[in-house]
Amino acid sequence: MNKEALIQEAKAARELAYVPYSKFKVGAALLGKDGKVYRGCNIENAAYSMTNCAERTALFKAYSEGQMEFDAIAVVADTRRPVPPCGACRQVISELCAPETKVILTNLHGDVQELTVAELLPGAFSPEDLND
Numbered sequence: 045m046n047k048e049a050l051i052q053e054a055k056a057a058r059e060l061a062y063v064p065y066s067k068f069k070v071g072a073a074l075l076g077k078d079g080k081v082y083r084g085c086n087i088e089n090a091a092y093s094m095t096n097c098a099e100r101t102a103l104f105k106a107y108s109e110g111q112m113e114f115d116a117i118a119v120v121a122d123t124r125r126p127v128p129p130c131g132a133c134r135q136v137i138s139e140l141c142a143p144e145t146k147v148i149l150t151n152l153h154g155d156v157q158e159l160t161v162a163e164l165l166p167g168a169f170s171p172e173d174l175n176d
């Protein structure tokens with residue numbers, strides 16, 4: 045699957061966002077090495093801090109189905125610049141995706157920023173840090 049197709053998957057995921065509070069819809073599409081696409085949207089809650097971002101929804105779906113290896117993740121929102129993932133998602137993506145995994149950030153205007161997971165969060169806290 046190419047980059048444009050994965051961005052289309054993220055846009056389709058975005059349509060299902062549950063965002064009664066912010067009204068800010070975000071979509072993500074994670075391309076597994078199994079060739080499957082795991083879609084995610086943001087899901088809010090009246091207890092606001094329980095909100096799950098689109099990126100983490102997609103990752104948790106994939107892991108919960110046994111897929112832990114990915115080629116790329118695309119993220120889309122209606123932002124002026126390609127949507128920047130929040131700090132929590134950068135941390136989770138850093139642990140659950142290999143450093144060379146492609147990250148494709150985009151918006152509804154067609155602006156695209158491509159980087160790697162390693163570039164998304166330099167100095168991320170990692171599992172190795174837990175071992176004395």
Ligand SMILES: O=c1ccn([C@H]2C[C@H](O)[C@@H](CO)O2)c(=O)[nH]1
Pocket residue numbers: 063066068069070085086087088095096097098099119127128129130133
């Ligand atoms: O990269 C991002 C940034 C924000 N959000 C969600 C969280 C919340 O529902 C709304 C506003 O912050 O957007 C995401 O899903 N992903």
Ligand SMILES: [Zn+2]
Pocket residue numbers: 097098099129130131132133134
């Ligand atoms: Zn986030």
